[in-house]
Amino acid sequence: MYSNLEQIQSGSFSTVYKAWCSTLNKYVALKVIPKQKYTETGIMNEFKIMKALGTKHPNICSMIDYYEDDNNYVLVLEYCECGDLYDFLSIVKRQGSISHPALIQLDFIKIVHQLISALEYAHGLGIAHRDIKPENILLTKEGNIKLADWGHATLNRISNDFNIGTDNYRAPETFGCLNGHDTIKCDAWGVGVTLFYLMFGQCPFRNAEIPSNDGDLYDFGKGKHGKTAKCANFQQFLIDPYGFIYRYFLEPIVCIHQGRPYTAGDGKPSLYVWQDMVNIYQIFYVCRIIVDNLATIDADDRSLSRSLVLFDKVWNYNSNFNQGITAQDIKEFNADGDNNNNRTMDNASSMKSNMANASMERKQIIGKSS
Numbered sequence: 001m002y003s004n005l006e007q008i009q010s011g012s013f014s015t016v017y018k019a020w021c022s023t024l025n026k027y028v029a030l031k032v033i034p035k036q037k038y039t040e041t042g043i044m045n046e047f048k049i050m051k052a053l054g055t056k057h058p059n060i061c062s063m064i065d066y067y068e069d070d071n072n073y074v075l076v077l078e079y080c081e082c083g084d085l086y087d088f089l090s091i092v093k094r095q096g097s098i099s100h101p102a103l104i105q106l107d108f109i110k111i112v113h114q115l116i117s118a119l120e121y122a123h124g125l126g127i128a129h130r131d132i133k134p135e136n137i138l139l140t141k142e143g144n145i146k147l148a149d150w151g152h153a154t155l156n157r158i159s160n161d162f163n164i165g166t167d168n169y170r171a172p173e174t175f176g177c178l179n180g181h182d183t184i185k186c187d188a189w190g191v192g193v194t195l196f197y198l199m200f201g202q203c204p205f206r207n208a209e210i211p212s213n214d215g216d217l218y219d220f221g222k223g224k225h226g227k228t229a230k231c232a233n234f235q236q237f238l239i240d241p242y243g244f245i246y247r248y249f250l251e252p253i254v255c256i257h258q259g260r261p262y263t264a265g266d267g268k269p270s271l272y273v274w275q276d277m278v279n280i281y282q283i284f285y286v287c288r289i290i291v292d293n294l295a296t297i298d299a300d301d302r303s304l305s306r307s308l309v310l311f312d313k314v315w316n317y318n319s320n321f322n323q324g325i326t327a328q329d330i331k332e333f334n335a336d337g338d339n340n341n342n343r344t345m346d347n348a349s350s351m352k353s354n355m356a357n358a359s360m361e362r363k364q365i366i367g368k369s370s
């Protein structure tokens, strides 16, 4: 029934093949999980979650079938011709240089819409993904995305699992939290870090862990996280999120934009900018939305739907951005529907003025994670 197997990826738990399915007359992906590497409970979790997700949502990679033999569990999945976003971006990055950022053909706002739509659908069914990252976002040849790899997903809204997901993308409270953490809010953090990766080719922190002293678990969002983060970048982010994002991601782009030389330290941020995000202000605002509504330390402040409304506003103001933004535009933008002062958009210079002088750990922290 399945022939012409071609290996796509081999990870720590599974090997994924492209295969021809003669009954369906199309290619499928076979996710083959050796029985000795995975418990039956583990695979049953992925199977049950995929079954619950069904085949209706266009941006969720659906399960077509499932079988097992003596040695393997096999999930038969919709095949996505263009692989995952991480690999796609790696190819693009190789084509760019520090002074000539590569331009990508993908449509950022469309990807944001599709990713949030897929997640909100899952969340509506009570399912949290728990491993949002570019490696788990697949691309079709039409340029659409499909969210995949539901191996870590859960139906538990509150969890005490402190070791699930991928460090670069994990919300701070998943490293330890007083009363468990809200798994759906953790997905929003993962989306925030993923969007930074998609824009800049780099994750902002190696991990968002704040080690507990004397074995205490931490309390988040109540101003009680006055401890020192493990990762220097994350510590900078905790002290001054806008300043950190400006220095880490935006300053190099501003230099290039203004024709000024940019000399990076050891590890340098990858510089490449989306084609549909041509104006520097637009990039600033997108960062601001991520910092305020997705990758924000207080889980209660995270909201996928609110971010989407704000992203749309940025794109709707596209024509203004392209002609150069005015003070009036900013005023209108802020007045237009966003009633929370903390989340209003600011102008670019205020983001810049938030810059602190502390030195940064400018290390490449990218690397495909399993």
Ligand SMILES: Nc1ncnc2c1ncn2[C@@H]1O[C@H](COP(=O)(O)OP(=O)(O)OP(=O)(O)O)[C@@H](O)[C@H]1O
Pocket: 008, 009, 010, 011, 012, 013, 014, 015, 016, 029, 031, 061, 077, 078, 079, 080, 081, 083, 084, 135, 136, 138, 148, 149, 150, 151, 369, 370
């Ligand atoms: N349906 C698919 N179509 C095309 N490629 C796929 C498909 N499913 C998975 N892949 C590729 O295989 C990789 C691994 O798949 P997946 O993430 O589901 O497995 P995994 O065992 O969780 O891997 P890892 O441990 O690396 O996260 C994906 O990152 C993607 O590149």
Ligand SMILES: [Mg+2]
Pocket: 135, 136, 149, 370
């Ligand atoms: Mg994966």
